[in-house]
Amino acid sequence: MISEKQYHCDAQFTQNDMVDMDFTDHTFENCSFSNCRFSELRMAGTAFISCVFETCEFVVTEIQNVSFNDTLFDACKLLGINFTNCNDFGFSPRFKACLMKTVVxxxxxxxxxxxxxxxxxxxxxxxxxxxxxxxxxxxxxxxxxxxxxxxxxxxxxxxxxxxxxxxxxxxxxxxxxxxxxxxxxxxxxxxxx
Known part of the structure; x- marks a missing residue:
């Protein structure tokens, strides 16, 4: 689970349901997420730097001013995600073998x-x-x-x-x-x- 601290480095998260987690203003650097669900979650001001999402689900996840810097989405499902309001500074997600439906x-x-x-x-x-x-x-x-x-x-x-x-x-x-x-x-x- 996500700890109360705001900065997370070199952490691994596996098979977590993140639905009730508060990601506001958290920073994740060099972290990996495997088989995690981010369905109907609201993130604001969250930063993902050099992170990997593997076989994760993002379903109608709200990402307001979220940073995806050098972040890989590998075999993820992204449904109803709007990247338009993400932080433009360093915006560099990569997508490999993902299902992307109604993504903007x-x-x-x-x-x-x-x-x-x-x-x-x-x-x-x-x-x-x-x-x-x-x-x-x-x-x-x-x-x-x-x-x-x-x-x-x-x-x-x-x-x-x-x-x-x-x-x-x-x-x-x-x-x-x-x-x-x-x-x-x-x-x-x-x-x-």
Whole structure:
């Protein structure tokens, strides 16, 4: 369980249900969380620095002014999370093999951020900086990219994305066929027989 002290370093938390915990203004540095539940929890002013979340659940977790600096989410479930109000200073989460559903990243600097082997469903990246982002082996469904900077982003092994090349910057972004054919729908082009 989380102790009363505000600063936690090199701690390991395993199979904890964090629902009733108060994380307000706590700092976690080089900590690991494994199989923990953060469902319907409210965090404010919490800082996670060089932390790892492995097979954790974040379901409708409120994260107000929370810092995620060099923090890895590995095989986590993130449902209904809004990263828009997170602390921008040092914001650098990494996502690997996560289920991300109805997650919002509006107006966030996600430059060079990895979203590797993730399932990204009904998420929103409106007006986000995704230059050099890595979406290797990720699957998209119903996810919105609008007014995004996707220059040099890697979608080569991603599937299911729908990106409007008119309302997003895609210069030097990397795509492969047949997935890149989705651009044609936004251009009003039909390649049917």
């Amino acid at each position: 990243f509006n107006n966030k600097n996600l430059k060079s951020m990895p979203f590797e082997s993730c399932e990204i469903v009904d998420c929103d990246f409106t007006e986000s900086d995704l230059r050099d982002a890595d979406f290797s082996n990720s699957f998209f469904k119903g996810t919105r990219f609008h007014q995004c900077d996707l220059r040099k982003a890697d979608f080569r092994t991603a599937r299911g994305y729908e990106i409007n090349p008119i309302t997003n910057k895609i210069v030097q972004a990397r795509f492969t066929l047949p997935e890149a054919q989705s651009f044609l729908l936004f251009l009003g082009i039909d390649l049917g027989p």
